[in-house]
Amino acid sequence: MSATKKNTLKLKFDSSRNLAPAPESKSVAKIADRYDLFINGKFEKPSSKKYFDTINPATEEKLSVVAEANAADVNNAVAAARTAYEKQWKKTAPKERAKYIYRIARLIQEHARELAVIETLDGGKPIRESRDFDVPTAANHFFYYAGWADKLDYAFPNRNPQPLGVAGQIIPWNFPLLMAAWKIAPALATGNTVVLKPAETTSLTALKLAEIIQEADLPPGVVNIITGAGTTGAALVNHPDINKIAFTGSTEVGKMIQKAIAGTNKKATLELGGKAANIIFEDAPLDQAVEGIINGIFFNQGHVCCAGSRLLVQESVYKIVLQKLKDRMETLIVGDPMDKNTDIGAINSKQQLDVINKYLKIGQQEGAEMFQINCNIPKKGFFCRPTIFTNVAQSNRIAQEEIFGPVLAIQTFRTEDEAIEKANNTPFGLSAGVWTNKGSKMFNMTSKLKAGVIWANTYNKFDPVSPFGGYKESGFGREGGLHGLGAYLKV
Amino acid sequence: MVIPDFSKTSFIDQLGIEERAAGFTKRSLKEHSKLNGLLLALNMIDLTTLEGKDTEGKVRQLCYKAMHLHDAYPDLPTVAAICVYPSMVGVAKKALGDAGIKVASVATAFPSGQSSLKIKKEDTKLALQQGADEIDMVISRGKFHQGEYQFVFDEIAAIKEICGTARLKVILETGELGNYDKVRRASDIAMYAGADFIKTSTGKIQPAATMPVTLVMLEAIRDFYYKTGKKIAMKPAGGISKAKQALHYLVMLNEVLGEDWMNNEWFRFGASSLANDILMQLMKQKTGLYQSADYFSID
Numbered sequence: 001m002s003a004t005k006k007n008t009l010k011l012k013f014d015s016s017r018n019l020a021p022a023p024e025s026k027s028v029a030k031i032a033d034r035y036d037l038f039i040n041g042k043f044e045k046p047s048s049k050k051y052f053d054t055i056n057p058a059t060e061e062k063l064s065v066v067a068e069a070n071a072a073d074v075n076n077a078v079a080a081a082r083t084a085y086e087k088q089w090k091k092t093a094p095k096e097r098a099k100y101i102y103r104i105a106r107l108i109q110e111h112a113r114e115l116a117v118i119e120t121l122d123g124g125k126p127i128r129e130s131r132d133f134d135v136p137t138a139a140n141h142f143f144y145y146a147g148w149a150d151k152l153d154y155a156f157p158n159r160n161p162q163p164l165g166v167a168g169q170i171i172p173w174n175f176p177l178l179m180a181a182w183k184i185a186p187a188l189a190t191g192n193t194v195v196l197k198p199a200e201t202t203s204l205t206a207l208k209l210a211e212i213i214q215e216a217d218l219p220p221g222v223v224n225i226i227t228g229a230g231t232t233g234a235a236l237v238n239h240p241d242i243n244k245i246a247f248t249g250s251t252e253v254g255k256m257i258q259k260a261i262a263g264t265n266k267k268a269t270l271e272l273g274g275k276a277a278n279i280i281f282e283d284a285p286l287d288q289a290v291e292g293i294i295n296g297i298f299f300n301q302g303h304v305c306c307a308g309s310r311l312l313v314q315e316s317v318y319k320i321v322l323q324k325l326k327d328r329m330e331t332l333i334v335g336d337p338m339d340k341n342t343d344i345g346a347i348n349s350k351q352q353l354d355v356i357n358k359y360l361k362i363g364q365q366e367g368a369e370m371f372q373i374n375c376n377i378p379k380k381g382f383f384c385r386p387t388i389f390t391n392v393a394q395s396n397r398i399a400q401e402e403i404f405g406p407v408l409a410i411q412t413f414r415t416e417d418e419a420i421e422k423a424n425n426t427p428f429g430l431s432a433g434v435w436t437n438k439g440s441k442m443f444n445m446t447s448k449l450k451a452g453v454i455w456a457n458t459y460n461k462f463d464p465v466s467p468f469g470g471y472k473e474s475g476f477g478r479e480g481g482l483h484g485l486g487a488y489l490k491v
Numbered sequence: 492m493v494i495p496d497f498s499k500t501s502f503i504d505q506l507g508i509e510e511r512a513a514g515f516t517k518r519s520l521k522e523h524s525k526l527n528g529l530l531l532a533l534n535m536i537d538l539t540t541l542e543g544k545d546t547e548g549k550v551r552q553l554c555y556k557a558m559h560l561h562d563a564y565p566d567l568p569t570v571a572a573i574c575v576y577p578s579m580v581g582v583a584k585k586a587l588g589d590a591g592i593k594v595a596s597v598a599t600a601f602p603s604g605q606s607s608l609k610i611k612k613e614d615t616k617l618a619l620q621q622g623a624d625e626i627d628m629v630i631s632r633g634k635f636h637q638g639e640y641q642f643v644f645d646e647i648a649a650i651k652e653i654c655g656t657a658r659l660k661v662i663l664e665t666g667e668l669g670n671y672d673k674v675r676r677a678s679d680i681a682m683y684a685g686a687d688f689i690k691t692s693t694g695k696i697q698p699a700a701t702m703p704v705t706l707v708m709l710e711a712i713r714d715f716y717y718k719t720g721k722k723i724a725m726k727p728a729g730g731i732s733k734a735k736q737a738l739h740y741l742v743m744l745n746e747v748l749g750e751d752w753m754n755n756e757w758f759r760f761g762a763s764s765l766a767n768d769i770l771m772q773l774m775k776q777k778t779g780l781y782q783s784a785d786y787f788s789i790d
Binding site for chain 2 (some may be wrong): 019128
């Protein structure tokens with residue numbers, strides 16, 4: 001077999017995209033025409049009198065309008081949370097708190113289908129992901145922290161753990177319901193009250209969660225959910241009666257928050273950006289590693305702070321990994337997020353699509369070689385083809401900056417030391433992945449990589465039991481597990 | 492062709508391969524995708540009877556069934572082949588006539604393979620003399636576990652040599668191999684030794700075919716194709732009795748090897764009861780109603 005003949009071999013995957021449509025029904029999703037602010041157990045009109053549109057990024061159609069909270073609304077929400085904390089919640093027996101949290105978890109399960117559909121309509125992620133990942137994992141967080149509520153003395157023996165008070169929580173648009181669960185569940189378990197602000201493009205499932213919280217009979221004011229954009233968030237961060245800020249979002253905003261609360265007594269946890277290295281050695285299970293690459297960068301359109309957006313492949317298997325990766329990418333189905341077969345849905349917003357497209361240009365200008373799969377994408381809505389860049393230098397912006405989209409920068413390495421050096425050569429430190437069949441190499445790598453979460457022969461696995469958080473510019477503090485309790489307690 | 496060192500074949504991560512295999516079952520086939528899938532699966536079946544109690548009459552009945560799957564549904568495809576013991580090949584060949592359905596015969600001291608190469612060759616020759624179009628041989632699992640890969644390789648190559656134009660299916664009996672790494676290694680040995688098909692199981696050992704095992708073998712076929720340019724066919728056998736399972740396998744095939752493998756030259760289901768479940772689903776697609784199993788003949 002001559003070398004030239006070999007290069008022409010190519011498997012054909014076009015037919016995998018010609019599946020008949022298999023759309024999930026929208027009929028379970030009850031979306032109101034208008035959503036007000038959830039303050040003190042009731043939906044209240046905003047004193048700003050302003051509402052903003054929330055759209056379906058896959059169709060650009062308006063789904064509803066959502067209230068914009070101004071400083072006065074934020075003040076009302078914080079006051080409600082403070083009153084609920086002082087008058088009731090901090091005096092509520094821990095085992096009673098657990099019952100409420102458990103009830104919320106059960107109600108999330110009961111409403112699972114509706115929540116999944118709304119998550120997909122409002123945010124653009126594939127229904128398969130919201131159905132199989134976001135909603136069940138959100139319920140699991142409430143179940144997990146319900147169990148801790150009356151066991152805090154065992155979690156922190158002889159430390160007399162006490163709640164902080166009122167927590168201001170600001171969450172991003174990539175996992176709207178799940179991030180709300182990550183924030184609210186540990187705060188309630190530890191006896192704090194909450195003012196939560198979802199991202200402005202994805203408010204709906206948080207507001208549905210507010211309805212669930214009403215249904216669960218949680219005392220008024222224990223959880224308040226206010227909607228709005230950056231100024232609303234800033235008013236929450238700067239409110240003097242907040243004891244704790246929990247923020248998940250961009251490093252840029254994280255830095256602003258840290259400056260804003262400097263000199264105050266506010267505690268903070270920040271879960272920020274990332275530029276994780278997914279490192280593949282020649283002795284790795286290569287086909288499973290390729291799945292890990294796909295899952296690492298294309299899960300949720302790459303809108304994942306811990307996405308494996310840098311691929312480091314050992315030089316000796318670079319060609320074969322690249323071939324397997326390209327073949328695998330050809331089978332990805334990009335399109336209508338409501339279709340049960342869709343692997344890659346819509347980019348969350350026009351703004352984010354512009355950011356991604358800017359980086360696609362930058363990558364090409366920097367001399368990297370771009371590969372995209374040859375698939376059709378819908379004309380309406382915000383979509384981006386899965387993209388990989390090869391010939392990437394460590395100094396390229398596409399290798400340094402968080403793109404937050406389905407864009408992978410691929411580099412090679414020769415030795416373990418080089419892999420560690422390259423992986424750590426970033427301002428971020430949220431996550432990493434290592435793929436090798438050799439245990440000693442795995443332990444060597446995981447002990448030297450500067451990242452809060454390191455996955456061994458897998459990627460993007462989450463569990464309420466496991467703490468999550470970053471080093472360096474990826475933030476500080478941990479969410480999930482025992483560590484997630486500590487972030488809401490005086491110990 | 493350079494023969495690789497089989498002790499160094501690729502590693503498989505158990506959790507990873509099982510997660511990936513489960514992923515294919517999330518695909519939802521509707522309308523024409525479902526209909527085409529069902530018809531294709533039917534056309535890929537090696538309708539099988541491998542019982543000590545088989546008689547000529549039983550085999551003739553099976554052959555009639557193969558040619559007339561369900562006359563109430565016009566223009567149905569036939570199954571791909573009938574799979575029987577060597578002693579029944581002549582009967583099947585005669586019963587099928589020129590219907591275009593192949594006759595596959597198990598051979599080489601099926602299902603255990605516990606005999607000498609001489610006997611295995613004679614067994615194969617008997618099947619070929621009776622007119623078998625395809626030979627389903629078993630590998631020597633004991634020797635394989637002892638690390639005697641050359642022995643296993645040579646045996647396959649020897650049987651291949653006498654097969655002539657008949658296509659050789661090599662049964663790995665994955666239920667006896669113990670882990671995915673070994674499935675991959677046995678697949679590589681079989682392909683380099685001259686297998687036209689690699690096949691999971693005899694159907695006599697549990698577990699028989701599973702999706703993760705089949706996925707390991709499909710990936711081995713893909714890697715072999717890229718290395719050598721030679722296409723190898725795949726046959727999962729045993730344990731696939733429902734139409735929905737068959738569709739999951741086809742989704743997997745389509746996304747691992749692509750459309751060139753989506754026909755019965757390159758993929759088969761070894762099954763005895765799958766056909767009737769597919770027929771039931773096809774009638775459901777046509778009429779909108781599930782019919783009683785008694786409307787489908789059980790030959």
